[in-house]
Amino acid sequence: MRIPVAIALTLVAASLAAVGVATGFGTYSGQDDNAANAFSSAPSFANTGYQNPSAQAATSGGDNDGFELNPINASGDGPLYASNIDGPRDRHLFYNYGLAPPSGSTIEGIRIRLDWWLDAVAADNSMSVELSWDGGTNWTSAKTDTVESAAEHTGIVGGAGDTWGRIWTVAELGNANMRVRLTCTCTGGAECDGRDFYLDWVAVNVYFTPP
Numbered sequence: 001m002r003i004p005v006a007i008a009l010t011l012v013a014a015s016l017a018a019v020g021v022a023t024g025f026g027t028y029s030g031q032d033d034n035a036a037n038a039f040s041s042a043p044s045f046a047n048t049g050y051q052n053p054s055a056q057a058a059t060s061g062g063d064n065d066g067f068e069l070n071p072i073n074a075s076g077d078g079p080l081y082a083s084n085i086d087g088p089r090d091r092h093l094f095y096n097y098g099l100a101p102p103s104g105s106t107i108e109g110i111r112i113r114l115d116w117w118l119d120a121v122a123a124d125n126s127m128s129v130e131l132s133w134d135g136g137t138n139w140t141s142a143k144t145d146t147v148e149s150a151a152e153h154t155g156i157v158g159g160a161g162d163t164w165g166r167i168w169t170v171a172e173l174g175n176a177n178m179r180v181r182l183t184c185t186c187t188g189g190a191e192c193d194g195r196d197f198y199l200d201w202v203a204v205n206v207y208f209t210p211p
């Protein structure tokens with residue numbers, strides 16, 4: 001039997017649209033996972049944009065060598081990365097972010113971006129972040145990205161309006177004081193043996209209201 005032309009074109013357009021192909025009849029793409037569509041009542045503040053660390057150091061935890069391979073590669077977004085091999089419980093400091101909102105600003109939030117992945121996702125793996133405001137003497141409670149992936153993903157902890165449980169001064173964000181401490185965690189006994197953690201970027205964005 002012959003399908004009328006108008007109906008046939010409609011069927012073709014519908015099937016192409018279903019796979020997100022431009023048809024000349026309009027372009028469809030799935031929206032469920034489009035972050036740009038997320039409505040939010042979060043306030044919008046001035047911010048520093050994502051800033052990079054210019055210093056790093058392993059710190060105590062696990063086998064005490066943190067991201068022992070190429071740690072400074074975590075100071076920029078792609079393509080080079082830091083590696084923590086056989087890494088559960090290892091910790092690493094990143095600092096000297098050069099965060100400098102105008103003096104007297106009210107600090108409204110701190111957002112940390114972690115671009116990271118694993119060699120395998122068996123057991124329960126995560127990466128946690130703590131912040132220090134006094135050169136590493138005192139630390140906030142940890143915030144944790146529990147998304148596990150064997151390819152790079154972007155984890156976000158904190159954000160605009162999230163001051164990590166304290167009131168910050170501009171000076172506490174300066175290179176002499178502010179520290180980011182990452183902890184790699186795997187919970188699952190023998191499944192965690194040999195787990196490797198890879199880190200492309202650990203960036204900080206500070207939200208503030210100028211004086």
Ligand SMILES: [Ca+2]
Pocket residue numbers: 077078115152200201
């Ligand atoms: Ca990246």
Ligand SMILES: [Ca+2]
Pocket residue numbers: 063065066067068083084085086087090
């Ligand atoms: Ca290590």
Ligand SMILES: [Ca+2]
Pocket residue numbers: 073074075076077078079080081082199200201
């Ligand atoms: Ca990198």
